[in-house]
Amino acid sequence: xxxxxxxxxxxxxxxxxxxxxxxxxxxxxxxxxxxxxxxxxxxxxxxxxxxxxxxxxxxxxxxxxxxxxxxxxxxxxxxxxxxxxxxxxxxxxxxxxxxxxxxxxxxxxxxxxxxxxxxxxxxxxxxxxxxxxxxxx
Amino acid sequence: xxxxxxxxxxxxxxxxxxxxxxxxxxxxxxxxxxxxxxxxxxxxxxxxxxxxxxxxxxxxxxxxxxxxxxxxxxxxxxxxxxxxxxxxxxxxxxxxxxxxxxxxxxxxxxxxxxxxxxxxxxxxxxxxxxxxxxxxxxxxxxxxxxxxxxxxxxxxxxxxxxxxxxxxxxxxxxxxxxxxxxxxxxxxxxxxxxxxxxxxxxxxxxxxxxxxxxxxxxxxxxx
Numbered sequence: 001x002x003x004x005x006x007x008x009x010x011x012x013x014x015x016x017x018x019x020x021x022x023x024x025x026x027x028x029x030x031x032x033x034x035x036x037x038x039x040x041x042x043x044x045x046x047x048x049x050x051x052x053x054x055x056x057x058x059x060x061x062x063x064x065x066x067x068x069x070x071x072x073x074x075x076x077x078x079x080x081x082x083x084x085x086x087x088x089x090x091x092x093x094x095x096x097x098x099x100x101x102x103x104x105x106x107x108x109x110x111x112x113x114x115x116x117x118x119x120x121x122x123x124x125x126x127x128x129x130x131x132x133x134x135x136x137x
Numbered sequence: 138x139x140x141x142x143x144x145x146x147x148x149x150x151x152x153x154x155x156x157x158x159x160x161x162x163x164x165x166x167x168x169x170x171x172x173x174x175x176x177x178x179x180x181x182x183x184x185x186x187x188x189x190x191x192x193x194x195x196x197x198x199x200x201x202x203x204x205x206x207x208x209x210x211x212x213x214x215x216x217x218x219x220x221x222x223x224x225x226x227x228x229x230x231x232x233x234x235x236x237x238x239x240x241x242x243x244x245x246x247x248x249x250x251x252x253x254x255x256x257x258x259x260x261x262x263x264x265x266x267x268x269x270x271x272x273x274x275x276x277x278x279x280x281x282x283x284x285x286x287x288x289x290x291x292x293x294x295x296x297x298x299x300x301x302x303x304x305x306x307x308x309x310x311x312x313x314x315x316x317x318x319x320x321x322x323x324x325x326x327x328x329x330x331x332x333x334x335x336x337x338x339x340x341x342x343x344x345x346x347x348x349x350x351x352x353x354x355x356x357x358x359x360x
Binding site for chain 1: 174178181182185186189192193196197199200201203204220224227228231232234235238239242245246336339340342343346347349350351354355357358
């Protein structure tokens with residue numbers, strides 16, 4: 001891994017500068033980079049197919065399907081981040097990874113917080129029909 | 138910025154532009170030492186922040202859909218969605234994302250022909266996706282299940298429609314990028330613009346993973 005310099009940055013080296021006067025940058029070879037995208041495509045396709053397949057009730061224990069779908073979805077997000085967006089552990093990516101961690105925090109708060117709060121509010125609501133009858137009568 | 142920088146800057150790659158610890162002093166990159174990061178890193182970071190804020194926006198729509206999935210006003214639930222259509226849309230967007238990655242490789246190698254070809258393929262898959270989605274929406278509305286029917290359908294059309302609007306905007310951006318590569322070549326600012334576009338396009342596919350998992354698949358098995 002360390003010899004063929006496989007560390008990409010977010011979005012690969014699309015905008016990379018050639019250092020003036022110096023020898024040209026050693027790009028990772030086309031094969032290396034192409035292999036990364038193909039691995040990503042195959043993994044994503046397999047995970048997608050597994051998601052649609054898991055929906056079939058006979059494959060997985062019924063109550064476990066939702067959790068299986070969530071896990072498969074998160075795995076696919078990881079595949080996209082690594083193989084397509086090139087979010088790696090290289091030093092230049094430290095800030096990107098930190099920003100992502102913060103984004104994940106906010107998204108979790110909004111998503112799971114909403115579900116949690118609204119579930120309890122629904123449970124404590126007076127049914128609308130009962131409310132209407134009370135007012136009418 | 139004073140003592141070690143002069144020694145570092147005489148090297149041919151003073152900031153170790155994303156290439157591992159090969160020529161010494163790797164502890165400088167990513168820690169603010171050795172001067173500001175290259176513009177490409179800063180541009181990518183800034184656009185990444187925008188994308189994350191967009192993801193936060195989508196998370197609100199996801200939360201609304203999940204909360205309102207039972208608010209059906211006597212109408213149908215997610216059983217009305219055709220999962221075959223969803224699978225086709227998923228395939229289109231995944232292949233489009235892959236092709237966008239190939240375009241990135243072509244841009245990295247300054248090949249105008251392959252850049253334009255890969256971007257055209259990306260756009261074709263994106264357009265197919267939008268047409269499949271428009272077909273699905275039109276079908277739902279003609280069956281009487283438009284966004285005004287119930288809170289559940291409002292949440293559905295807002296979430297999926299917002300993603301569709303993003304893809305449409307991305308297609309316009311993609312056309313602009315093709316024209317700019319053809320007219321201006323691989324100039325630095327154009328490449329930075331393309332870097333942002335590729336981040337945007339890949340991020341849209343990540344949002345779609347959430348949509349087909351939460352809206353269509355989990356929705357299907359929600360009673």
